[in-house]
Amino acid sequence: MTILHRIRIRGFMKKNVFRMPTPIKITGRTSSITNAFVNGIIPVVEPTEAEIDDALATLGMTRESICCAYCGDTCTEWDHFRPLIVDKGPTGYISEIHNLVPACGKCNQSKGNKEWKKWMYSDASLSPKTRGITDINERCRKLEVYERKYAPTKLDFVEIVGEELWEKHWNNHEKLLELMKTCQETSDEIKERITMSLRNE
Incomplete structure (x- = not known):
């Protein structure tokens, strides 16, 4: 029995509890590259301690009571209230306290670059409405x-x-995306040859 046969049998027998990780593609990282090209040019303005306290007070919070502004869960990060990127391009907003609110990872991930109020009342996965925030x-x-x-x-x-x-x-940016396509072709060829070597065992 070849290695591939053993893998297939093992996967079939455990299909209800096991799933292979999603294969990684170089070209599957194009959105990350685009985000890097936008975020890489966005100025970052550090707030003063007074500005942080004022922002929290406006949201009805203190440093001791800080929580996610969207759902009330534990604050783990600050989210760009107005997105930096829309349609793969910069909006013109920057990273500054007046465009940031405390958030949890779930809300930040779910909101993405959506308009904040529409997202909060939307059926998006992990949105405050979907999670039943009262x-x-x-x-x-x-x-x-x-x-x-x-x-x-x-x-x-x-x-x-x-x-x-x-x-x-x-x-x-475009040159890099084109290079990624070439890299993907080379990667696919290498993977095919390695896979063929398994079949021949």
């Missing part, structure tokens, strides 16, 4: 106050850096 209306009210109080910085990146440099950056 005080969702009150949380939305506080976030509306937060949104009205702080006007986040929004920049025209192209105007600031000039079209030539901007095009250079995104041409580099």
Whole structure:
């Protein structure tokens, strides 16, 4: 019996409790590359201690009572209230306290680059509505106050850096994606040869 036969039998016998990890593809990382090309140019403005306290107070929190602004769970990170990336391009917003709110990993993951209020009341996986958060209306009210109080910085990146440099950056992006396709072809060939060697055992 070959190694592949043993693998198939083993997988069949344990099909209810076992699932192979999803194969990794180089070209499957294109969205991560695009995000890196956008996030890599986004300015980061560190807040003062007073600005942090003021942001928390606007949301009805203190450093001791800080929690996810969207659902109330334990805060593990700060989420970009208005997305930095939409349709694979920068929105013009930056990383600053007036565009950040405390969040939990579930909400941050689920929200992604969606508009915050539509997402909160949506049927998206792990959204506050889907998870049955009971005080969702009150949380939305506080976030509306937060949104009205702080006007986040929004920049025209192209105007600031000039079209030539901007095009250079995104041409580099396209070249990298094309190189990833070539790398994927090489990777597929290597994988096929390794798989064939297993079949011949």
